[in-house]
Amino acid sequence: MGRFATRIAWSRNIYLLGLLTPAVAAVMLILSIPVAWLVRISLFPQDQSYDLSGWSAVHYMKALTDDLYLESLARTTIYSLIVTLGTAILGFPLGYAAARGKMRRWKIFFIVLPLTLSLIVNIFGWIMILGQNGLLNSVLLSLHLLDHPKQFLFGVGTVLVVLGHTYLPFQILSVMSVVRQIDPMLEEASASLRGNRWVTFWRVIIPLARPGIVAGCTIVFILTISAFIIPQLIGGASVQMYAVLVFQQMMTVLNWPFGSALSLILLVVALGFAALLRAAAGRSGGLRSVVAK
Amino acid sequence: MLWQNNKRSILTWGLFQAIAYFVLALPSLVIIGASFNPGSVLTFPPHGLTLAWYVRAVQTPAFTDSFLLSVELASIATVLSLLAGTPAAYALERYRLPGLQSVQTLLLSPIVIPAIVLGIGLLMFCNLIGIGQGLAALLLGHFVLTLPYVVRTLISNFSLFDVVLEEAAQSLRASRLVIWYRVILPNILPGLLSAAIFSFVTSFGNVALSIFLVSGSTATLPVQMFASVEHSSDPTLAAVASFVIFITGIIVLGIDRLAGLQRLV
Numbered sequence: 001m002g003r004f005a006t007r008i009a010w011s012r013n014i015y016l017l018g019l020l021t022p023a024v025a026a027v028m029l030i031l032s033i034p035v036a037w038l039v040r041i042s043l044f045p046q047d048q049s050y051d052l053s054g055w056s057a058v059h060y061m062k063a064l065t066d067d068l069y070l071e072s073l074a075r076t077t078i079y080s081l082i083v084t085l086g087t088a089i090l091g092f093p094l095g096y097a098a099a100r101g102k103m104r105r106w107k108i109f110f111i112v113l114p115l116t117l118s119l120i121v122n123i124f125g126w127i128m129i130l131g132q133n134g135l136l137n138s139v140l141l142s143l144h145l146l147d148h149p150k151q152f153l154f155g156v157g158t159v160l161v162v163l164g165h166t167y168l169p170f171q172i173l174s175v176m177s178v179v180r181q182i183d184p185m186l187e188e189a190s191a192s193l194r195g196n197r198w199v200t201f202w203r204v205i206i207p208l209a210r211p212g213i214v215a216g217c218t219i220v221f222i223l224t225i226s227a228f229i230i231p232q233l234i235g236g237a238s239v240q241m242y243a244v245l246v247f248q249q250m251m252t253v254l255n256w257p258f259g260s261a262l263s264l265i266l267l268v269v270a271l272g273f274a275a276l277l278r279a280a281a282g283r284s285g286g287l288r289s290v291v292a293k
Numbered sequence: 294m295l296w297q298n299n300k301r302s303i304l305t306w307g308l309f310q311a312i313a314y315f316v317l318a319l320p321s322l323v324i325i326g327a328s329f330n331p332g333s334v335l336t337f338p339p340h341g342l343t344l345a346w347y348v349r350a351v352q353t354p355a356f357t358d359s360f361l362l363s364v365e366l367a368s369i370a371t372v373l374s375l376l377a378g379t380p381a382a383y384a385l386e387r388y389r390l391p392g393l394q395s396v397q398t399l400l401l402s403p404i405v406i407p408a409i410v411l412g413i414g415l416l417m418f419c420n421l422i423g424i425g426q427g428l429a430a431l432l433l434g435h436f437v438l439t440l441p442y443v444v445r446t447l448i449s450n451f452s453l454f455d456v457v458l459e460e461a462a463q464s465l466r467a468s469r470l471v472i473w474y475r476v477i478l479p480n481i482l483p484g485l486l487s488a489a490i491f492s493f494v495t496s497f498g499n500v501a502l503s504i505f506l507v508s509g510s511t512a513t514l515p516v517q518m519f520a521s522v523e524h525s526s527d528p529t530l531a532a533v534a535s536f537v538i539f540i541t542g543i544i545v546l547g548i549d550r551l552a553g554l555q556r557l558v
Contacts, residue, residue: 094310
């Protein structure tokens with residue numbers, strides 16, 4: 001390479017560095033360093049929020065041996081799998097129809113609106129529907145299907161329904177964006193080769209839509225396993241999902257080292273599942289396709 | 294097509310979708326209905342119409358103050374994210390160099406890091422460096438929360454923008470700065486606007502991250518609503534929530550008009 005070419009490469013590299021530095025520095029400072037500091041806090045031996053010093057893995061030992069936390073983690077993982085599977089089953093036909101069917105513009109509006117709307121608005125709406133003076137009770141009472149108001153809130157089933165309702169749009173959107181890229185000719189070709197609709201579905205559409213399904217499942221699993229606001233407000237004290245325990249340790253008990261350890265275990269399980277899904281689906285899905293839609 | 298072309302099949306599909314979209318919208322519909330209902334308890338069917346709860350919402354400083362704070366926070370976070378995210382998205386789309394893929398994964402990672410981990414980490418970090426909870430902490434959090442959405446939206450915009458225009462400007466000896474504000478920025482203006490709006494809405498509605506970073510005197514509107522939901526079932530809250538639904542709906546329709554939602558999502 002001549003000197004002129006080298007100079008151009010240098011100038012380009014400095015330009016590139018200038019373009020990227022602000023954003024990279026911001027994410028490092030606001031995300032990477034705080035998470036690293038969280039790792040350090042989780043390794044303090046104390047059970048409080050002040051006078052922290054020394055090193056110990058005692059909080060990880062407790063989190064990984066105490067039945068309360070292990071059981072909560074197992075339950076939360078199962079709940080998350082249920083919500084992920086449920087939203088995937090509902091989200092696929094809806095996403096497919098949103099990509100191929102009529103009235104696309106309005107469908108997309110009604111998918112995107114709940115996603116951009118504050119989570120708290122959605123929860124408040126559900127409380128108005130399911131509460132003791134709520135819509136569901138008034139409807140059931142006026143139809144004489146119930147004698148007196150029933151409490152629909154504060155149960156695991158309700159929490160899972162609300163979680164699924166809140167995160168379903170992610171599945172619909174992920175499926176929609178991949179199905180839009182599948183040539184309808186492929187389905188017609190399968191039909192003309194006498195593949196019935198089931199064969200077309202399983203052998204043509206599902207394999208081609210797999211990256212979208214994987215991306216949707218990944219994001220829904222991560223969101224569900226780390227949910228703490230919906231379980232707290234819809235589930236109350238009866239539903240001890242893992243992230244609720246994390247929240248309590250950090251904000252009420254003020255046992256920062258233990259809370260930090262719990263939050264990092266949560267992070268590892270969430271990202272571990274994402275990696276697992278990606279491996280199961282081959283190279284065509286997973287975390288990168290979630291973020292680089 | 295996946296569905297059969299007979300009447301019953303089409304009807305079943307249509308019905309399934311109609312129910313699904315109705316249920317998706319149901320919580321918002323119930324809130325809007327309740328916000329105009331005169332009684333202090335939601336009844337079905339509603340009797341009468343009133344704007345009294347909206348009037349009371351506007352007269353409640355806890356809501357108006359936190360609304361203004363949320364708008365301020367979302368605006369500043371959006372400006373910061375655009376300033377940092379636009380050049381980064383440009384670099385990631387224009388250059389194909391080893392390592393850039395990892396930079397992209399890093400910049401988009403706040404989307405997949407659970408909000409509770411980010412929130413706790415940032416809370417601990419802000420305590421460490423001595424700024425504590427409050428506006429500064431919220432700003433840092435919302436900056437990193439909105440940045441990936443700006444980067445993602447703009448990467449797809451830059452990929453549609455023809456590099457030949459830049460090369461033409463370059464061959465006319467325009468400096469890089471001139472190319473930026475005379476060629477690049479005007480051409481991606483719709484993308485910039487929709488990135489800004491997405492970023493604004495994301496920040497404005499956030500509760501999972503904010504809840505760790507607010508102090509007693511600085512609550513954002515969603516955090517204020519969280520506290521109210523926990524403690525009472527006042528219809529004033531329905532008016533506030535309806536107001537949030539209207540604003541968000543108008544903004545999403547705005548993006549659709551501006552850039553086309555179909556292209557963005």
